[in-house]
Amino acid sequence: MALPRSFKKALWVFHVATGSCNGCDIEIIAALTPRYDAERFGIMLTGTPRHADVLLVTGPVTKPMLPRLKRIYDQTPDPKAVIVVGGCGCTGGVFYESYNVVGPVDEVIPVDIYVPGCPCRPEAIIDGVVKAVTKLETLEKAGVSG
Amino acid sequence: MSVTIAQAVWQGLVILFGGTLLGMFYKGLDRKLAAQMQGRIGPPLRQPFFDVVKLMVKENVVPDHAVGWLYNLMPLVSLASVATLLFYLPLGGYTPLLGGYGDLILILYLLAVPSLAMVVGGFAAGSPFATVGAQREMVMMMAYEFPLAITFLSIAWRLSAILPGQPVFSLTVLAANPLWGLVGPIGFIGLLLLFFALLIVTPAELAKIPFDIPEAETEIAGGILAEYSGRNLAMFYLGDAIKMVVMSSLMVALFFPYGLANVFNVAGVWGGVIDVAFFLVKVFAVIFVAVIAVRVGFARLKIGQVTRMFWLPVTGVALLGMLLLTLDRFV
Numbered sequence: 001m002a003l004p005r006s007f008k009k010a011l012w013v014f015h016v017a018t019g020s021c022n023g024c025d026i027e028i029i030a031a032l033t034p035r036y037d038a039e040r041f042g043i044m045l046t047g048t049p050r051h052a053d054v055l056l057v058t059g060p061v062t063k064p065m066l067p068r069l070k071r072i073y074d075q076t077p078d079p080k081a082v083i084v085v086g087g088c089g090c091t092g093g094v095f096y097e098s099y100n101v102v103g104p105v106d107e108v109i110p111v112d113i114y115v116p117g118c119p120c121r122p123e124a125i126i127d128g129v130v131k132a133v134t135k136l137e138t139l140e141k142a143g144v145s146g
Numbered sequence: 147m148s149v150t151i152a153q154a155v156w157q158g159l160v161i162l163f164g165g166t167l168l169g170m171f172y173k174g175l176d177r178k179l180a181a182q183m184q185g186r187i188g189p190p191l192r193q194p195f196f197d198v199v200k201l202m203v204k205e206n207v208v209p210d211h212a213v214g215w216l217y218n219l220m221p222l223v224s225l226a227s228v229a230t231l232l233f234y235l236p237l238g239g240y241t242p243l244l245g246g247y248g249d250l251i252l253i254l255y256l257l258a259v260p261s262l263a264m265v266v267g268g269f270a271a272g273s274p275f276a277t278v279g280a281q282r283e284m285v286m287m288m289a290y291e292f293p294l295a296i297t298f299l300s301i302a303w304r305l306s307a308i309l310p311g312q313p314v315f316s317l318t319v320l321a322a323n324p325l326w327g328l329v330g331p332i333g334f335i336g337l338l339l340l341f342f343a344l345l346i347v348t349p350a351e352l353a354k355i356p357f358d359i360p361e362a363e364t365e366i367a368g369g370i371l372a373e374y375s376g377r378n379l380a381m382f383y384l385g386d387a388i389k390m391v392v393m394s395s396l397m398v399a400l401f402f403p404y405g406l407a408n409v410f411n412v413a414g415v416w417g418g419v420i421d422v423a424f425f426l427v428k429v430f431a432v433i434f435v436a437v438i439a440v441r442v443g444f445a446r447l448k449i450g451q452v453t454r455m456f457w458l459p460v461t462g463v464a465l466l467g468m469l470l471l472t473l474d475r476f477v
């Protein structure tokens with residue numbers, strides 16, 4: 001079943017911080033403020049993964065956050081997309097060989113979109129969220145479940 | 147009642163469909179205006195429709211800890227009770243479809259059902275966040291139901307003294323005889339106080355900011371709705387949208403049941419159209435004052451602050467209004 005057009009106009013976003021330094025988190029908040037106003041695209045920040053369509057994951061995955069991140073991913077209802085925000089989550093960044101870091105996010109859960117930057121700009125985050133839908137649609141056409 | 151069953155079903159469908167559309171439209175307007183007040187552009191007016199369509203596509207998760215049948219039943223109960231309320235309200239000056247089968251007391255009970263359904267659903271979800279949210283919702287209901295009941299009963303009681311022998315609890319009678327012109331100056335002040343009390347109860351009844359503590363997203367992760375997703379969440383969403391229309395049309399029926407058709411001396415179809423349009427404007431005015439402006443202007447209160455506020459000042463104002471109306475009866 002193809003996703004309805006409404007889907008990409010009503011993306012609800014859940015923010016998971018897996019050990020970030022708060023830099024990318026502030027930029028996510030900035031994307032919601034009046035200056036960038038992500039709500040005009042229907043993007044809303046939710047308080048629970050059950051309401052979310054998109055997971056915004058920031059930071060490298062630390063050991064304590066590993067089971068939690070997996071659980072949050074499982075709690076999010078399908079169809080869903082995962083966006084990694086910031087350099088640490090994409091590659092491990094400056095923490096890539098830290099003793100307490102498991103690795104970048106895509107070693108733990110499947111990632112659809114990478115938004116690099118330290119920290120990345122709010123425009124880039126909004127762009128990433130919109131691109132995530134395109135990704136979902138492509139996956140669906142190919143017959144892979146999101 | 148001289149309507150046939152087919153007519154009743156047809157009218158019922160129109161009211162249901164229209165009420166839902168209206169609720170979604172007002173919800174879109176609410177989000178747009180709130181955004182404008184914050185200096186944002188805001189989502190398009192059709193945004194609630196996008197949201198609901200999207201939620202219908204999403205997976206409907208029932209958590210392992212949940213009591214499945216209760217958990218899935220409660221969104222239906224909530225939506226059904228709000229939809230039933232639509233049939234008892236004089237929308238746009240028309241006689242309500244089920245007006246002969248229930249009155250203000252029934253409406254008072256039906257208004258409590260969606261919140262109760264959410265409470266049961268929250269407990270059935272088996273999540274600590276949902277349980278905390280459900281407890282908060284119960285406490286809040288205990289807080290605001292008293293002033294709400296006082297307001298309804300005082301108005302009906304005062305009208306019963308003016309129109310002896312009439313079914314004053316019927317909304318049709320209440321809407322046909324607005325009290326403002328029937329009472330003296332003391333009663334007028336009393337009515338104003340009751341109106342003010344109901345104005346504060348409205349956002350609490352709808353669980354909007356500053357009274358959105360049961361759903362507080364930033365502290366208890368969506369509270370009552372924390373575990374709901376997909377179709378179930380969409381039903382609560384729709385129920386919330388319709389309840390906004392129900393609550394404000396109730397206020398319009400109790401306090402501003404005036405129509406414009408008589409003022410302009412227009413009868414027939416055009417009179418009806420004018421009345422419905424004016425009714426929509428009145429409903430919007432109530433939503434704007436009681437929900438949108440309050441939602442933008444205030445931050446979320448704590449549960450203790452809410453109970454104290456409703457039990458002391460708001461109940462006090464409502465009781466004073468009742469007292470003044472009583473005095474007005476004997477002066």
